[in-house]
Amino acid sequence: MVCDREARLLFRIRNITRLTVPAGGWLWDCAPAGGVLFLMLKSMQDLEFAEVVALIRKEDPRFDRKAYDFVRHGLDHAVKELKKKDSARIARTAHVTGPELLDGLRVYALDQFGPLSKTVLNAWGVKRCSDFGDIVFNMIEYNVLSKTENDRREDFSDIYSFEDAFVKPFLPSKPRGEGSSPSAAESVGSA
Numbered sequence: 001m002v003c004d005r006e007a008r009l010l011f012r013i014r015n016i017t018r019l020t021v022p023a024g025g026w027l028w029d030c031a032p033a034g035g036v037l038f039l040m041l042k043s044m045q046d047l048e049f050a051e052v053v054a055l056i057r058k059e060d061p062r063f064d065r066k067a068y069d070f071v072r073h074g075l076d077h078a079v080k081e082l083k084k085k086d087s088a089r090i091a092r093t094a095h096v097t098g099p100e101l102l103d104g105l106r107v108y109a110l111d112q113f114g115p116l117s118k119t120v121l122n123a124w125g126v127k128r129c130s131d132f133g134d135i136v137f138n139m140i141e142y143n144v145l146s147k148t149e150n151d152r153r154e155d156f157s158d159i160y161s162f163e164d165a166f167v168k169p170f171l172p173s174k175p176r177g178e179g180s181s182p183s184a185a186e187s188v189g190s191a
Contacts, residue, residue: 049144056138063135064124070112071105071135075145078104095148098155101136102129106165118166129159 053068078096081104096104109117126132133156139145 052139052142052144056142060134060138062125063131067121067124067126067131067135068139070109070121070124071132071139072144074105074108075101077108077111081107098133098136098151099159102132102156102159105132106160109166110169115167115170118162121162121166128162130157132156 049068049072050065053065056068057063057065075096078101079094082096082100109121113120121127126135130153133153136145136156137147137153140147
């Protein structure tokens with residue numbers, strides 16, 4: 001048995017396949033070498049983000065992998081925006097509350113997808129703020145993100161409706177009344 005500084009253990013064993021253990025634990029990963037399989041024990045921190053998302057989605061397939069990427073990039077965006085507003089606070093702690101993250105995700109979605117924001121998020125299985133909370137807490141469970149003792153799933157409930165956040169910004173500001181059209185004088189005056 002070999003143990004290196006990164007807590008990876010190699011065992012030479014025969015006839016084993018891939019096994020996973022509970023979140024926060026270890027992943028047993030097998031790789032064939034000369035007809036014998038080597039089993040590598042890796043912590044969740046050693047896994048690539050895509051690998052962790054694949055493990056999460058085996059347990060909770062509601063959200064597309066792109067939704068997890070979006071939340072990760074949206075969190076980075078939210079932290080950068082908060083740093084601009086309150087650099088002293090971010091210097092103390094880079095922690096973002098649920099409502100702050102939701103606002104950052106809203107801004108990031110509008111920036112990335114514009115009027116298609118709601119459509120894109122819905123296609124990934126994200127239909128309400130609490131879905132973002134579920135994604136965040138899935139990532140916390142797998143040690144991708146961390147939380148404080150004050151953070152709860154409920155922090156992501158009913159902060160905004162997707163209609164208000166992603167559709168209304170693109171609606172005309174003054175809808176025309178029923179059957180109203182510019183008068184002939186208004187049409188001529190604007191020409």
